[in-house]
Amino acid sequence: MMSDRFDSLLGQGLAILFALGLGALVILTVDESPMKVLVTLLNGAFGSPERIAGTLLQTTPILICGIAACISFRGGLFNIGIEGQLFMGGFWATWVGFSFNLPPILHMLLAMSAAVIAGMAWIAIPAFFRARYKTNEVVSTILANYVAVLITSYLTINIFKRSGGQSETPPIFESAYLPELFSFSRLNWGLIIGLALAIGVYLFFTRTSRGYAVTEMGANPKFAEYGGIDIRKQVFLVLIASGAVGGLAGGVEALGVHHRFMEGFAPGFGFDGVIAALLANGNPIGTIFTALFFGALRSGSLLLEVDTTASREIITVIQALIILAVSAQITIRRKASDSTAGERRWKF
Amino acid sequence: MEVLERLLNISLVIATIRTTAPILLVALGGSFTTKAGIFNIGLEGQMLVGAFFAVIGTIATGSPWLGVLCGVAAALTLALIFALLVVSFKANEVVVGLALNILAGGLTVSLMKAIFGTRGSIFGHGLVGLPALKLPNVKDLGWFGQMISGYTPLVYAAFILVPVLILFYNRSRLGLYIRVVGEKPEAAEALGISITRIRYISSLLCGLLAGLAGAHLALGYTTMFTENMSSGRGFMAVAILIFSNGDPLKILLGCLLFGFSDALSLRLQTLGISSYLVLAVPYLVALIGLFALSYRSRPRLIQETLASMGRVLSVKSNTIKPATATDASKP
């Protein structure tokens, strides 16, 4: 057993090294020294307390989105629409934040609930069609991302635009702020929420009967069905839960970091979260580390753009290469697709 | 009425044909993988690198045709990686497809910044688009001539490919084998058809057309490259592929619907409707199509069931009334 696990870790490690090597090659092709890029990245990510806080600030939404992805993966489903749920969650949390004036904690909680509900609402239709008619959730959630980004932009620019120039909503009241952790950074309680969520979701899946049912549906739907688990209901609930966490990520960004909503609110956090969860093979605890890794890359890349000629998207390339390199070892499968007696096997 | 007249006229048809072409090309590419039983979510990325390298190639060589070749080569490279990981290493096709899309996004922006020192878009730098083809003697055809003339070559290619693919799937051995591999791999295996080989070929054919789609986007549809310029067309193509099941004619219909909604929404913009809402229309059309058709497939399932039941019953008419036929149906 142990040697199996060791082999797979070794394989994973080699694959990542291979990907980093490829990444170095890519960096060479854009005329930079890979070493300089690496040093700049590390410096940018961990060079000072402020920078470490900056890294954690980037880690937070990736972590929460990653947990949203883990939830769906665990049930054998792919929610790729976390980006959209994040935008919706972020917008509606902001809306509650600037439209009402309420007592401090209550206001924040209410705004956060709005984010969660928005996330759930945004995945509800894809989830319903997936559960009831087996409509491919990968495509439906991806397409919903584009719609979410455009609708929130519309709401921001055409309906709620702050008077006086900027393409953004009015700022939220301070009563809706998610408290900051340190005075020198915008790092806030969102990180704690993310960590708690990771542990909570992990415990849910390993310690509770509901989590067990979801896990088995993801692992062997026929077995779960035989054991009396209602697959349709479960598929719907898993996707809704995943969407709720995706919405929460948006709420954390809105109430903890930006305190307003604007165009390009949180570029790519949803996708980074999906990748972080994939790299952790769907394990929420593992996602803490992969999210930190990606957060450091993101944070480091900010300095990268200042100090070198490389663009910060180079880190996206590295992320993608890592996933490709380990893809053959990722055991997550969309299992919930080939379930339930009497229904036609899913085609794609 | 006046509004309608402003919306619906010959230039709308022309606009529809223009907007249909890129998505049609990429969806026809996806039909190869769909028919071969591969779920290829990586179309978006293939199209994007196709567009980027078509621009690079054109600027480097001065010839848009060599640019098209570069774009296709880049898309083929992604397609090859996809096939290698999915077919040979049995990696999850969704994971690989998504990663390749992300790679394409990151790579194009990084290279753009490295080469041109800018973000956002590339234009100028001696970038020339593909020439528009003026068909001869179309003046005599009146509005119809106006409708069919003056597009860039890949627009014609896209529409001509529809009958070519129909012929390919129905009359060529390779097309037939691709269908067999996707529909009934065990039948292919029993006949000694290599599933691996066919899936590689399908992936590469898909890359070829996705690359052309990208090249068209950058050198025909516009003459520039912008960050993420495929803007979800690859995903919409996947939605079309799901409900068309990869059949070229249904793909054409689906793509025309998108082209039309795209063209119409651009017009709606002139009526003062927010551009954000207008831009969302094609995605919404894709989503509604996806949901509506999966909902509709249920009655079809029931119909099929009834049909097959009917068949059984007609063979054994004595089992129509289960309750009373028990003894009769015993041999």
Place this chain on the structure above:
Amino acid sequence: MSVTPATPLAIELKSITKRFGAFVANEDVNLAVESGKIHAIIGENGAGKTTLMNVLFGLLQPDEGEIWIDGEKKSLPNPAAAIAAGIGMVHQHFKLVPSLTVAENVFLGMEIRKGGLIDHAAQIKKTAELSKQFGLQVDPNERVGLLSVGIEQRIEILKVLVRGARIIILDEPTAVLTPQESRELFQTLRGFVAQGMTVIFISHHLEEVMEVSDTVSVLRLGKNVASRPTAELTKSDLVQLMVGRLVSFDRLPRTPTIGKTVLEVEDLWCRDERQLQALRGVSFGVKAGEIVGIAGVAGNGQTELAEVLSGLRPSSHGSLKLNGRTITGLSARDIRAAGVGHVPGDRLVRGVDRNASISMNLLMGRQDQSPWSTHGIINRRYLLEQTQALIKRFDIRTRGPESPAKSLSGGNIQKIVLAREFTGSADCLLIDQPTRGVDIGAQEQIHGEIMRQRDAGKAILLISVQLDELIRLADRILVMFGGTIMGEISGDRVDEEEIGMLMAGVVPEPRPNQVGAA
């Protein structure tokens, strides 16, 4: 093999032995098939018929022995070599492509082309010609997905013919056919031999064999126990040869403890995946402390019966009662809760999650029940204790409760399923093929465990294709054929001939106290 016919034998197998590990599937099999005859090969499930035919078709390589075709010694490394030698095989499971037409399917892999394109017209013409020549009525233009099973089989036969086969092997061709379709098939086969071709017909249906074949070979436990002209044999001879001597005294000792009726099934009907009628009005009852066996050749509705009873498959008609309460149409969950345990026949698909640990496999179905969980939290200590206790009690050979199921042998995986299903609060147990693919030692233990459940007052429905298992365990045996119950036999007075006849779909002379479903 003593006679040397004027024309060489179509096929002669000499001392074929085929082993799979320690298991001998075919042992020293000699087989002589005369040219221009229909030669039936009959035997129970697992007698080695399919293995032998796969050897003949080049799908498997024999460990020992020779294959002679038309008087020449051949080696058949692959199906292509067999096809080149004029052998064609119609498999039990069809390999047709639904969206293609009949002609396209027939010519798939050897398309007729003109100018690089497939010449549909020529393919259709040729298919029509072949179809006419051999009396296999098909419409070459139709899409296969719309056709019935009988016609699909004709297409499979046409596929073989178009490749020039002179010797045609049909593996259980009637298993999926209606009686009418079977009759038409026999007609076709007679046409083949009339045109000088040779047919090998694999079956376990006695009547058919008697009806259609010229010669019969009987396989039992991997050996050819007899090859004779059909005319010299009676049905009961065949049954005797197929089943051999049954060791009826192997029956496990029991005390009569039979109580009130627990499970009542009345006039149950359902369809299978292909929408064919799988159950046609099945009625019976199972009492507490009783094992009711369901005998029958695989594919006669037994699996569907278990699935309907466990709530995994909808019934189209009829009623189910458990302890007097109607449970018709309830979900798998509700039927479980009502008190039905189920040991599924496809244990690796439905019975376990192969990647999960033993303890997680034992939890399935009871994860919401106290004391397995309280307020939705799994009681891990209780689970671990129970797992350890069950590993001990059921003698599951494993390194520990956290070992994944897939690290265990088939017999031990089955013990996990039994340990789960037998220790719940179920009053009624559905047990489907409990010892399929299980070694002898584990078989003994599993049988002992089933008897213990019986003696504890559970109502047990035991489905098995192994007759000896049923005779060992069951108090009563119901024989299924074609989705109906052909008859009932008391477990202590098993007449092997009678049971064999019932399994083959033949109703024996009525005896006053033994006929009819309960």
